[in-house]
Amino acid sequence: MPRKAQAAGTGAPEPTGARAPETSLASPELYLNRELTWLEFNRRVLHEAEDTRTPLLERVKFTAIVSSNLDEFFMKRIGGLKQQVGAGLQHPTVDGRTPRQQIAECYAVVRDLAERKRRVFGELLGLLRDGGIRILGYSELSEKERKGLRQHYQRNIYPLVTPQSIDPAHPFPFISNLSLNLLVTLRYPRERETSLARVKVPVGAGIPRFIRVGDDDRFVPLEEVMRHNLDMLFPEMEVTACELFRVTRNANTERNEEQADDLLSLIESELQDRRFAPIVRLEVGADMDPVHRGMLAAELELTEADDVFDVEGMLAFRDLFEIAALGYPELRDPPHHPVDHPRLMTDRNIFHVLRDAGAILLQHPYDSFATSVERFLMEASEDPKVRAIKMTLYRTASDSRIIDCLVNAANNGKQVAVAVELKARFDEAANIRLAERMEEAGIHVTYGVVGLKTHCKVILVVRQDYNGLRRYVHIGTGNYHPGTARVYSDLGLLTSDETIGQDATELFNYLTTGYTPRRNYRKLLPAPKHLKRALLARIEREAELHSEKSPGLIQFKMNALEDADIVAALYRAARQGVRIDLIIRDSCRLRPGVPGLSESVRVVSVVGRFLEHARIYYFRNGGDEEYFIGSADAMKRNLEYRVEVLAPVEAPELRKELRTMIDVQLGDRRSAWDMRPDGSYVQRMPGEGDDPRGSHEILVDLAEKRRKAGARLKKKKARGVVRRPVR
Numbered sequence: 029m030p031r032k033a034q035a036a037g038t039g040a041p042e043p044t045g046a047r048a049p050e051t052s053l054a055s056p057e058l059y060l061n062r063e064l065t066w067l068e069f070n071r072r073v074l075h076e077a078e079d080t081r082t083p084l085l086e087r088v089k090f091t092a093i094v095s096s097n098l099d100e101f102f103m104k105r106i107g108g109l110k111q112q113v114g115a116g117l118q119h120p121t122v123d124g125r126t127p128r129q130q131i132a133e134c135y136a137v138v139r140d141l142a143e144r145k146r147r148v149f150g151e152l153l154g155l156l157r158d159g160g161i162r163i164l165g166y167s168e169l170s171e172k173e174r175k176g177l178r179q180h181y182q183r184n185i186y187p188l189v190t191p192q193s194i195d196p197a198h199p200f201p202f203i204s205n206l207s208l209n210l211l212v213t214l215r216y217p218r219e220r221e222t223s224l225a226r227v228k229v230p231v232g233a234g235i236p237r238f239i240r241v242g243d244d245d246r247f248v249p250l251e252e253v254m255r256h257n258l259d260m261l262f263p264e265m266e267v268t269a270c271e272l273f274r275v276t277r278n279a280n281t282e283r284n285e286e287q288a289d290d291l292l293s294l295i296e297s298e299l300q301d302r303r304f305a306p307i308v309r310l311e312v313g314a315d316m317d318p319v320h321r322g323m324l325a326a327e328l329e330l331t332e333a334d335d336v337f338d339v340e341g342m343l344a345f346r347d348l349f350e351i352a353a354l355g356y357p358e359l360r361d362p363p364h365h366p367v368d369h370p371r372l373m374t375d376r377n378i379f380h381v382l383r384d385a386g387a388i389l390l391q392h393p394y395d396s397f398a399t400s401v402e403r404f405l406m407e408a409s410e411d412p413k414v415r416a417i418k419m420t421l422y423r424t425a426s427d428s429r430i431i432d433c434l435v436n437a438a439n440n441g442k443q444v445a446v447a448v449e450l451k452a453r454f455d456e457a458a459n460i461r462l463a464e465r466m467e468e469a470g471i472h473v474t475y476g477v478v479g480l481k482t483h484c485k486v487i488l489v490v491r492q493d494y495n496g497l498r499r500y501v502h503i504g505t506g507n508y509h510p511g512t513a514r515v516y517s518d519l520g521l522l523t524s525d526e527t528i529g530q531d532a533t534e535l536f537n538y539l540t541t542g543y544t545p546r547r548n549y550r551k552l553l554p555a556p557k558h559l560k561r562a563l564l565a566r567i568e569r570e571a572e573l574h575s576e577k578s579p580g581l582i583q584f585k586m587n588a589l590e591d592a593d594i595v596a597a598l599y600r601a602a603r604q605g606v607r608i609d610l611i612i613r614d615s616c617r618l619r620p621g622v623p624g625l626s627e628s629v630r631v632v633s634v635v636g637r638f639l640e641h642a643r644i645y646y647f648r649n650g651g652d653e654e655y656f657i658g659s660a661d662a663m664k665r666n667l668e669y670r671v672e673v674l675a676p677v678e679a680p681e682l683r684k685e686l687r688t689m690i691d692v693q694l695g696d697r698r699s700a701w702d703m704r705p706d707g708s709y710v711q712r713m714p715g716e717g718d719d720p721r722g723s724h725e726i727l728v729d730l731a732e733k734r735r736k737a738g739a740r741l742k743k744k745k746a747r748g749v750v751r752r753p754v755r
Contacts, residue, residue, distance in 0.1 A: 053596045056124025058625070059617045060707045062590050063105050063130050067137045069614035070094050070101075072635045072701055072709060074141060077148050081698075084155055085359040086637075089352035091149060095345035098138060099206060099276060102309045106131060107278030110308055122592040123617070135334060146340050149348075159359055161351065162246045163238065166256045169248065173241050174256070181253050182260065185235060189254070191261045194224040200327045201226050203307070205277040208251060208344050211320060213269035214262055222268060224320075227261065229254060237347035245354060249342065271316045273324060274343050276309040314338040361637055366396035366514065367731050370738025378407045379491055382500055382524045389682040390520035391689070392506065393638060394731035397513035401487075401520060402429050404502055408489045409437035415497070416443040416490040418536045420482055420671075423507040426458055430508050435469040445472040447539040449482045474540050477671060480556065482539060484659045484673040485520075488532040499529025503552075503675040505642045505657055516641040517724070519657045521675055521682075527551045528675060539671065555660055555672035562674075563662070564597050566647050566654070571601040573650040580606035581648035583690055587641065588615040590663040602626045611693050613640040615663075621705045633709060636699035636722040644686055645674060655686050689727065698722035 052058065076082050077090035112127040120126050125133070153163060166174065191212070192201040203209060208229040215222040229251045231237045238247035255270045307328045312321055316338075325332035357363070371381060371388050382388065390400050406429070408414045417437050424430050438444045448463045463473050476482035485504035490497055506518030523529075531552040538547055538554075553559045567582060574580030582601060589595065589610060595618045602608055608629040610616065620629040634640050645656040658674035660666045677683055693700065697714040699722030704710065714720045721729075 053599055056120070056122065058599070058619060058622070059121075059123040059592060059595060060619060061121065061123045061125055061130065061133070062588075062615045062617065063101075063109075063134050064137065065615045065617070065707060066101070066105070066588075067134060067141070068707065068709060069633065069635075070097050070141060071144075072633060072711075073097070074144055074148070075711065076635060077152070078144075083360050084152070084159060085352050085354065085356055086361055087148075088152055088156070088348050091145060091152065092346050092348040092352060094141065094145060095348070098141065099346060100279075101134075101138075102276040103205075103279035106134065107280045107305070107308050109134075110278065110306070111280055132334075139337065142337065142339065145345060149341070149345065156351070159356065160245055161354060161356070163351070164241065164246055164248050166248060166252045169241065177239065177241065177248065177253050178257055180239065181257055185230060185250070185253075186257075186260060188230045188235070189227060189261065192226045194226060203275045203328070204228070205275065205305075206344070208272065208274050210251065210254060210258075211269075211271045211273055211316075211324070212258060212262070212267060213271075213317075213320075214265045214267055217264070217266055225262070227254065227258075231344075231347065236350055237344070238350050247351070269317065269320075271320060272313040272343050273316070274311040275307045275328065276311075278305040278308050280305075308335070310336045311339050311343055312336060313343065314340045364393065364637075364728055366393050366398075367735035368399045368738070369395045370734050370741070372399055372403070373735075373738045373742050377411070378404055379411065379413075379489075379493075379498075379500055379524075382522055383493070383498070385524075387521060387523040387525065387677075387679050387682060389677065389685050390504075390522065391685070391727070391731065392513045392518045392520065393515060394727055397510055398429075400522070401502060401504070401508065401513075402433070402510065404489070404500075404522060405430060405433040405437075405487065408491075408500075409433045409440060409442070411491065413492045414442055414489055415492055416445070416488075418445045418447075418486075418488040418490075418532075419508075420447045420449070420484055420486050420539070421459070421462070421508060422449045422483055422485065423459075423512075424462070424509045425511050426461070428508070428510060430510075431462055431465065434466060434471055438466075438470045443472075444470075445474070445536065445540060447474050447476050447482050447536070450475050472540075476539055479669075481670045483666065483670040484535070484554070486532055486535060486673060488529070488536060498524065499526065499532065500524050501528050501532045503528075503532075503658065503673060505659055512641075515638055517638045517727075519642045519644070519686075521657060521677060523675075525551070525678075535671075535673065551676055553656065553658070553674040555666060555670060556668050559660060559672060559674060560591070560593070560667040563594060563645070563667075566649075567594070567597040567601050569649065570606050570647055571604040573648075574601075574604050574606050578650055579648075580604070581609075581646075582606060583609040583611075583644070583646040584662065585611040585640075585642060585644040585690060585693070586661045587613045587643070588661045588663050590615055590617055590661070591667055592617065592664070594662045594667075598629065599625055602628045609690075609694055611640075611690070616703065619705045619707065620703055626705075631703035632694060632696075633701045633703065634693050634696055634699050634723055635701065637724040642689075643674075644690065646686075646690065653683065655683050657686070688730065692726050692730075693723045695719075696723040696726075699724065 073090055074094045077087045109127045109131050118126045194200055208231060210227040212225045212227060213222050214225060231250060237250055239250055239253055240247055251272060258267050307330060310324060310328055310330055321336060322332055325336050330336060369388060369390060371385055374381060408417050434444055434446060446466055448459055450459050467473050487502040489500040491500060502520055502522050504518060504520040506512060506516050527550050531549045534547045534549060535554060549558060553562045570580040570582050589612050598608055598618060605628060610631045612631055612633055616631055620626050620631045643658055643660060647654045655677040656674040657677060660672035660674060666672055677686060697712050697718040698720060700712045701709040
């Protein structure tokens with residue numbers, strides 16, 4: 029059993045133990061910093077790489093995940109903070125920190141994470157070697173192996189490499205985002221004067237970072253191969269040094285779309301802007317010459333003391349995904365195969381199934397995305413009684429069956445309308461291509477409402493049933509992406525509820541026109557007009573209904589709790605004695621367990637096999653319970669600047685499923701972490717008699733039990749033991 033993870037604080041001041049007066053809810057010390065709490069989440073992810081209970085290749089995967097996360101953190105969050113500093117904005121956030129203070133504190137945490145990554149990677153290298161996987165230095169190869177690698181490099185990689193001189197006759201070259209580069213110091217034989225050249229390591233586009241040696245699982249990093257074959261690029265030159273560096277560029281390049289005549293052209297321009305955006309981080313090998321380090325910082329317009337990060341050993345750990353994907357089943361988690369939902373284990377028309385069931389709750393990745401959501405769309409595209417399909421699209425795969433179904437539906441003469449979010453970060457180019465493909469197929473494509481991101485996940489199918497037009501709806505917490513549906517923990521509601529169908533119609537009319545007057549939503553809670561008010565009102569109602577005989581209970585499960593108004597409302601409810609359980613994946617501004625303020629609040633973070641992504645909002649409501657699921661986190665951007673939707677889950681059997689999920693995660697003794705008042709986290713450890721499995725493993729088993737029960741019921745129906753009522 030590994031030792032308990034060391035808790036690490038966010039650097040924010042500790043609240044006092046005295047009872048806080050009501051007016052103190054505006055005090056900055058009561059609110060944790062968004063950026064620092066997100067970095068704390070990455071400490072927890074990195075702990076999965078350190079934890080000896082985690083299978084070896086999964087540990088490698090978590091190391092890569094942390095590195096990829098930090099790359100995006102610099103591109104999005106540090107980039108945004110630097111823009112604020114550059115614009116002279118020094119107004120503090122709700123936690124009292126200015127942009128400059130946030131950058132400084134974040135850098136300290138990032139440097140600590142980098143050191144922990146380096147240590148764990150050194151440990152993993154030894155364990156990989158024991159398991160038959162070796163990442164080698166060039167000096168560890170035989171002469172024959174070096175010759176073979178040189179030939180491979182010459183045939184398959186060398187033609188892609190372009191050296192660029194750095195001298196008075198050649199301006200400093202453009203350095204692309206997240207590229208790995210060699211800085212080569214050269215001189216002519218028998219001359220003292222040296223010159224510099226930059227060589228990009230061409231990882232990607234089919235070129236792996238780790239080059240296999242021979243037929244077994246031994247690998248050499250590509251930069252090592254290039255470093256030891258520089259004579260091919262610089263014949264008859266003497267190489268006196270070869271040093272590594274890597275840059276990260278700002279990804280915040282949004283323009284004012286309200287002044288744009290063509291949103292598609294504007295997004296394409298933003299992508300071009302991003303390619304040449306300012307650099308926010310320079311990573312260099314720790315052995316780089318200080319003069320070269322300073323030269324790079326100056327050329328890239330960075331502050332050497334702050335923005336340059338020395339890295340011991342390998343750069344760009346995100347490329348370890350290549351190693352994590354190797355085929356060693358004994359070194360990874362047991363295989364997980366999503367199961368068919370019991371209600372959908374039938375050849376009956378899915379719309380007939382939904383009409384009988386009323387609603388079906390989907391739990392991904394435990395329930396199959398292919399046999400539920402994709403089937404819903406596929407049958408809608410083929411069913412001659414389906415008249416129209418409307419859908420929102422935030423992210424999906426380039427080869428997604430989702431798009432194929434929509435195109436097929438249009439080809440079959442159905443009305444198809446899709447609201448595509450062109451500004452889905454890092455998926456803009458892919459979404460532009462998908463939008464163009466759909467438009468070519470005759471699909472009505474819109475780009476949502478000006479000034480708002482369309483983040484909700486909704487499909488509306490209008491079908492001519494025996495008794496008139498009927499609406500069928502899917503509302504999800506995750507993207508319509510078959511890849512992420514296998515690794516993200518998400519929820520979806522398939523329903524034939526007429527009121528939800530009417531609300532979905534109103535939503536799509538809003539998305540396609542942007543007109544807001546008098547839209548009457550009876551069950552759905554959409555943002556930005558209604559959702560935040562609805563949540564605040566329900567939190568306040570829970571406090572008003574709370575009593576000793578009927579205690580209040582609020583339970584939220586989400587990715588992030590950042591909105592200061594929601595946090596303040598939860599503090600007020602906690603002061604009244606309402607019990608509040610928060611299952612928050614990453615950022616959380618609220619401090620639990622503060623005497624006189626939040627003693628009845630607990631904050632739990634679950635980090636395990638799957639990425640937590642589902643959102644559930646629960647209110648006990650004096651016994652008249654309410655459950656909602658949807659796409660929105662309690663973040664200011666989601667509640668005020670995005671089109672989001674929460675949907676009620678009303679059927680008792682579906683509420684029971686949500687209750688099980690919440691209780692399993694709150695009771696998790698393997699993957700759960702408890703937040704302390706200072707913002708640090710302590711991982712739970714199973715005690716004697718506790719289930720040693722994490723909640724993800726428990727939910728996998730529960731899904732399998734549901735599948736087996738559904739299969740037994742299907743057999744009984746086939747034998748005529750159970751008869752479906754005539755409708």
